[in-house]
Amino acid sequence: MSKVTIAEIQDILDAELPLANLLGCTFEEIGEGYCTVRMAFKPDLIRPGGTIAGPATMALADLALYGVVLSLVGRVELAVTTSLTVNFLRKPGQEDMIAKGSILKRGKRLVVAEVELYSAGDRESMVAHVTGTYSVPPEAG
Amino acid sequence: MSKVTIAEIQDILDAELPLANLLGCTFEEIGEGYCTVRMAFKPDLIRPGGTIAGPATMALADLALYGVVLSLVGRVELAVTTSLTVNFLRKPGQEDMIAKGSILKRGKRLVVAEVELYSAGDRESMVAHVTGTYSVPPEAG
Amino acid sequence: MSKVTIAEIQDILDAELPLANLLGCTFEEIGEGYCTVRMAFKPDLIRPGGTIAGPATMALADLALYGVVLSLVGRVELAVTTSLTVNFLRKPGQEDMIAKGSILKRGKRLVVAEVELYSAGDRESMVAHVTGTYSVPPEAG
Amino acid sequence: MSKVTIAEIQDILDAELPLANLLGCTFEEIGEGYCTVRMAFKPDLIRPGGTIAGPATMALADLALYGVVLSLVGRVELAVTTSLTVNFLRKPGQEDMIAKGSILKRGKRLVVAEVELYSAGDRESMVAHVTGTYSVPPEAG
Numbered sequence: 183m184s185k186v187t188i189a190e191i192q193d194i195l196d197a198e199l200p201l202a203n204l205l206g207c208t209f210e211e212i213g214e215g216y217c218t219v220r221m222a223f224k225p226d227l228i229r230p231g232g233t234i235a236g237p238a239t240m241a242l243a244d245l246a247l248y249g250v251v252l253s254l255v256g257r258v259e260l261a262v263t264t265s266l267t268v269n270f271l272r273k274p275g276q277e278d279m280i281a282k283g284s285i286l287k288r289g290k291r292l293v294v295a296e297v298e299l300y301s302a303g304d305r306e307s308m309v310a311h312v313t314g315t316y317s318v319p320p321e322a323g
Numbered sequence: 324m325s326k327v328t329i330a331e332i333q334d335i336l337d338a339e340l341p342l343a344n345l346l347g348c349t350f351e352e353i354g355e356g357y358c359t360v361r362m363a364f365k366p367d368l369i370r371p372g373g374t375i376a377g378p379a380t381m382a383l384a385d386l387a388l389y390g391v392v393l394s395l396v397g398r399v400e401l402a403v404t405t406s407l408t409v410n411f412l413r414k415p416g417q418e419d420m421i422a423k424g425s426i427l428k429r430g431k432r433l434v435v436a437e438v439e440l441y442s443a444g445d446r447e448s449m450v451a452h453v454t455g456t457y458s459v460p461p462e463a464g
Numbered sequence: 465m466s467k468v469t470i471a472e473i474q475d476i477l478d479a480e481l482p483l484a485n486l487l488g489c490t491f492e493e494i495g496e497g498y499c500t501v502r503m504a505f506k507p508d509l510i511r512p513g514g515t516i517a518g519p520a521t522m523a524l525a526d527l528a529l530y531g532v533v534l535s536l537v538g539r540v541e542l543a544v545t546t547s548l549t550v551n552f553l554r555k556p557g558q559e560d561m562i563a564k565g566s567i568l569k570r571g572k573r574l575v576v577a578e579v580e581l582y583s584a585g586d587r588e589s590m591v592a593h594v595t596g597t598y599s600v601p602p603e604a605g
Numbered sequence: 606m607s608k609v610t611i612a613e614i615q616d617i618l619d620a621e622l623p624l625a626n627l628l629g630c631t632f633e634e635i636g637e638g639y640c641t642v643r644m645a646f647k648p649d650l651i652r653p654g655g656t657i658a659g660p661a662t663m664a665l666a667d668l669a670l671y672g673v674v675l676s677l678v679g680r681v682e683l684a685v686t687t688s689l690t691v692n693f694l695r696k697p698g699q700e701d702m703i704a705k706g707s708i709l710k711r712g713k714r715l716v717v718a719e720v721e722l723y724s725a726g727d728r729e730s731m732v733a734h735v736t737g738t739y740s741v742p743p744e745a746g
Binding site: 226227240245269 | 335339340341342345366367368369370371372376377378379381382385386401403404405406407408409410411414
């Protein structure tokens with residue numbers, strides 16, 4: 183079972199991560215070691231060429247990593263990303279984007295997770311793939 | 324010499340990359356294969372713990388990569404990030420952040436660059452390090 | 465269907481990639497966009513602490529990436545790795561290691577794939593995760 | 606000052622990291638937070654196309670990361686790579702390869718470093734760039 187609910191995570195975003203709202207990201211699902219986050223399309227997210235900007239995609243992925251971490255260790259302010267690698271695979275269309283995060287390793291101090299990103303209308307063709315590492319305080323979880 | 328001026332790059336951002344303005348990023352310097360970009364601090368950029376959110380840092384870095392690419396190939400809409408790796412090193416303070424991008428390799432189809440990120444008030448302690456790859460059309464530049 | 469057989473790929477390794485034999489790597493399975501490679505354990509592969517050295521793990525993963533690429537584009541000497549990211553998750557035991565490569569994106573010029581690595585005796589706990597990009601000549605495949 | 610000497614590090618490699626000798630890697634220089642490692646060219650290192658294989662390059666880079674870590678924390682068996690990203694920039698010639706490692710961040714539990722790799726005969730054109738993270742026991746150093 184996830185150590186935080188969608189409502190609790192949404193409270194954290196509202197209070198302490200203004201970017202999540204600015205970018206229109208909301209949690210759709212969270213369980214122990216996985217979560218799904220949606221970023222609503224809006225014109226502010228585009229880049230030259232008319233697709234969604236890479237930084238918006240990375241922000242969504244980082245939020246999914248954060249969700250995976252919170253699902254495992256509970257609300258921990260000091261959980262921070264230590265590294266993140268993104269591979270951009272296809273140009274996303276002008277529509278909502280979906281990030282599905284899942285755990286790769288739950289260590290005592292490091293949590294490693296991956297995120298698969300899709301356009302909401304095409305769950306078959308991944309638009310980007312992310313792996314990331316979070317550092318968590320030893321006593322957490 | 325850079326193939327684009329700061330004014331030209333700023334025009335691109337104004338017209339086609341709303342996120343850059345939303346995040347308060349402006350180019351300070353651009354030359355052949357390098358550039359400096361500043362992100363003005365504002366409360367929208369914070370994350371739990373009170374430091375600047377990782378996605379804002381990554382967005383700034385991606386913009387510096389984009390500047391390095393444009394400096395070499397000129398204005399090319401189809402230049403796109405193919406991969407990016409960030410290592411977060413220190414928690415940035417609540418102040419402007421500076422990204423210094425520089426070329427690692429100018430290939431025919433791939434441009435690889437690195438970005439060093441600092442807090443504006445402390446140019447000695449890197450807060451994050453980024454490497455990224457851009458794909459450019461073969462005829463560009 | 466894979467564009468190369470296991471026998472053909474083994475011929476390439478024998479003739480042109482001495483490291484693969486030196487490390488004891490052999491292909492077990494190859495299909496269109498995926499493959500399985502095994503690295504036989506031997507004392508030469510260990511590192512301080514008694515587990516298998518990271519570079520041996522990375523070499524095995526790179527070989528699985530190469531297999532995925534060859535399965536899609538056929539025998540192409542000029543296919544080269546452009547970037548690779550590895551996350552080490554658990555210490556592998558002193559036993560054979562298995563790499564399972566699968567395609568993430570087959571572009572005209574770039575192939576992106578991921579590799580999951582396991583100890584042969586425990587296919588449930590991933591010991592490392594790799595994503596990598598190969599550059600292929602435009603005319604290949 | 607480095608917490609290990611070249612002789613001490615060479616002893617560790619001889620006793621516990623057979624791959625380093627197998628690949629012909631030797632330390633040339635070590636100081637607090639930096640080191641230089643050389644890999645002697647030999648035919649075993651080549652790959653299709655006649656350049657040095659990516660895994661050999663990565664192994665050399667990982668060794669330079671390890672040197673940077675040992676220079677800071679002393680001999681610690683449990684220092685392990687947690688992640689590593691390599692960008693291959695140019696095809697190295699059939700000659701010795703040089704890796705120059707340097708520290709990016711010395712944290713209590715994580716050490717982040719970068720490595721620049723060159724052909725011995727051309728110190729101007731980087732053939733690969735690596736960033737990597739090592740996990741070190743909290744009490745080390």
